[in-house]
Structure formats: structure tokens, C-alpha cells
Amino acid sequence: MSVRADRFVVQRVHNNNVVLALDGSDRSVVITGPGVGFGMSRGTVLDPGRIETVYVPENAARAQIAADTLAAIPVPVLETAAAIVDAFDHSAGLTHSDVLLVPVADHLHQAVRRAEQGIEIEMPLVWEVRNLYPRETRIGQEALEIIAERLGTRLPSQEATAFALHFVSVSFSQKVIDRTVLMTQSLTEIFSRIDAYRGEPLDRQGAAAARFVTHLRYLFTRLAEGREVADAPALLHDALETGLPDAMRIARDISALLEESWGHTLSSSESAYIALHVHRLLAEAGDSPSS
Template structure:
């Protein structure tokens, strides 16, 4: 690999053997280095490959502005997350979390409190990611001898939700969370009884909604089943189907796209499973 740009003594931009631009970190990697020189592989600790079309120069500048020990700590703490997701580490997520934590640390040092109103939604919708995020906060507090509040896990969890679905857009993830909360309000209102947010069926429904959201964002909604199949579902679960149509109306308004009949049928099946398992009474017509 050859150096393209030196950001500081520990961070450089380089071109790899495949011709792509990568950001490299390592103690002394950029010391007295010049563009065009060969990278010393013995000094390279981590190779970051900017994803989602991110500009490599901007990525390197952001990385160079962060404390190396914080970046390495985030990278290490997220290793179990990537293992559970069965995917390669995301350079973008590592940078985003390290950047967030760097700002959070400065905020705490200045006595500034942050308010995260989505704790209930995140706990109900993303328990796995919240657990991971709490581990990140605990590790940062332990290793850097800090006292970050427990609520810092909320935005970190949102970053991890974003990473799990490769959306590359954190704003989209926050929007998705708001839509999910409204969907549950519609279902609970239709059947006049709260759902058990800790149940397996609710977890399955959340997973379905998350993939549905990705499909809509990618303009790849399901629309393969014959009309007879869709009619059979509507006939078998009339109450759930009416509720699913209300949910679809909300989704269309929030997402700005029409929902296919196939997607409504899948929503019907999930609503039916939720309501039957919870023994919720039928809604008033």
C-alpha cells in the first residue's frame, strides 16, 4: 500500500492493493511519512474502509480528531456485536460511535446533561441493541475511568440498530423508531388493551417491521401472491385485517409510499398472532 495523505502521526490515507482508498491507524504510522511512500505494515493496527460511499478524506479527518484509545476501545467492545450479527466490522459504525462518545465525554466534563426521551421505545423495540449499548457504556466508564450516565446507551443503541440493517442513515433509524411506536399505539387502540412488549410474538413483529422498513426504503415491497391467497387471509382474520389496514394507512402517511396488498396480508398475520396470543378482546366495529 502507498500513502496518499498524512492526517497526523497515527492516521494516514492509503491506496490498497485493489486500488481502493483506506484509512490506516497505528502508532507512529504517519511520523515523517510523505505521500507516495510505501506503508510500513508492521505499524498498521487497524484498516478502516469507508462504507456507503463515504468520502475517505473526510473519514480520515474525523478519525484523526479522535483519541486513539477511544477508537480502539470502541472497536474492541463492538467485536462481540459483529460476531453475533455474523458480519464484518463496520468502519462507519466504529467511527460514528467513537465520535458520539468523544462528544459525550466533553459534555460530561462541562457539566452538560443530555435528555434522551426514547428510552421506553428503545427498550421495547431494540432490547438486543440496548444490551450491547449498555455494555459499551460500561466498558468506556471502566477503562477510561469516566462516569457516563446510563442513558448514553440510548443513542448508542440507535447506532447499532442502524448498523444491523446497513441503512447508512441514522436519521432513518430514528424515524423508523417513531413509526414503530405509532404502529403499536394503533394496534393497542384497536383492541383496547396493551400488548406484552416482552413477548416473543412482539419481538417477531418488530423484526418483521424492521425488514419491512428496509424494503420500503429500497422500493422492494413484497407483491408476489395471488389474489386468492390474500383474500383467504382477510377472510380468516377479519378483525386483524381491519387493524392491519389502519396500520398500513399510517405507514403510507409516514413513509410516503403506498403499501402493497401482500405487505398488508403479512401485517394481518402478525396482528392476528399478537392479539390471539394475548387473548385480547375483539375491537368494536
């Protein structure tokens, strides 16, 4: 994790490892590092050699809250959180340590406490997050290995989803975060409608579902950017209406859902391609969407 070269003046020492300070722009920031606060007092300049991370919040009030949060977290947990943020920065080619440290450390602290007490919680959207954000999920799984190695605690595999969501949130702007929520909701609703057609849940773990989700990811991107798929030949429309009427009906239902959710009209060509993917999905699941 990179260390800033600014001059930091102590505002308040929370403990030996967490200090509230002013940076060179007179912003309140939170400094962490082994022994960074030892022997320090208000108005003194921090030793840069002891600084490990610098968290820059939106304002002074949030800086105080962040410092209180980090000061309540045991040092091994805090250091493990910093290692997780490092792993994300390295894998994603980003430097968001100051944004990620507090939420990751706080989540890790609570997750470890739950594990020690034998408390299990249901983690929603595990499948959706894994399919929509495979890179962030992979780094979330790496985080679980870092935790096991450093803390000796094996968290439930679904906790990788929680860490992945932190990574997703820091990778994008607020506009794209809103799009992330819409993508997840759309994906969930589409599969719910396919389940209703089948009369039973579809296997979300199979290769057919994964391929279908890949198509949907490209579709969501086109919707977000206002782009349309290339026109499908008229013969394709006619053939699908004649040979795969159920797949076309499901595709039109999905198109109507997406038009309402995303506020964009889907062309008949887009519906045709959705129908092809729906047909393949259901055929590989053992259904026959052609009658």
C-alpha cells in the same frame, strides 16, 4: 479488529496515530494504529506491524474528512472505539470495522465530552430501538461497559441506543435501512393510537407490550416480503366482530395505517390476528376492549 495485508503508501501524516494513505488499488484510505505515522513522510511505505485499522471511504474527499475527524480524537477514545467495533464484529459475526470506526469514534468522543461537562441530551426512540433491535441494543449496552472500563466514564444508559443505531445502519443495505425507519415510525404510530384509545399511555416496559411488539416485527417482515398470514377461519372473524368489537375496530385502524405506510393491502385474516393481539395487550394492561 482485522488488519489488511495490502501495501500502504503514505499520502499525509495527520499525527503519530492517523495516516492518510494509498492502498494497492490506489484508493485513499485512513490508517490508524499506535505510532503508525511516527517518522513517516509522504511516499513512504507503512510498517504493517503498526497498522491497527483501515478505513475505506467512498472517495478521496471523504477519506480526507475521515482522517481529519480521527486525528482530532484522543488516542484512548479512538482505541476504545476500535474495541467497541471489535465487540460488534464478534457478536454479529461480521467484519465492518472500516465502516463503523469513524462514526463510532466520533460519537464516543462527543458523548464523553458531554458526560465530562455534565450535559444530558434526550435520546429519541429508545424504547422502539430496544424492542425492534434487541441484539444491537445488547451490544450497545456492552459498549457502555467497555467505555467505563477503558475510559473510566459512565455514560447514560440511553447512549446504548445511539450505538445500537450505528450497528443497525451497518448491518443492512440502504433498502433495509429505509425499511428500518418505516418500522420504527409504524411502531410509534401504532402505540400512539392505542394510547389515544385508552386515554393514557400504555406501559411500554411490560411483558404485554413486548409480546405485542414481537407480533408486529413478524408483521413488518411479512409486509416487506409481500407475504400474507394464513387465512383465519370464518368463525374466528364472526366471533371477534361479535365478542371483541373494540379490538377489531382498533385492528382495522392499525391495518389502514399500515396499508397507507407500507403500500400493501392487509387481508381480513391479518386484521383478525392483530385484533387478538390488541385484545391481549389491553386485557393485560387492565383494560377491557370488548364492549
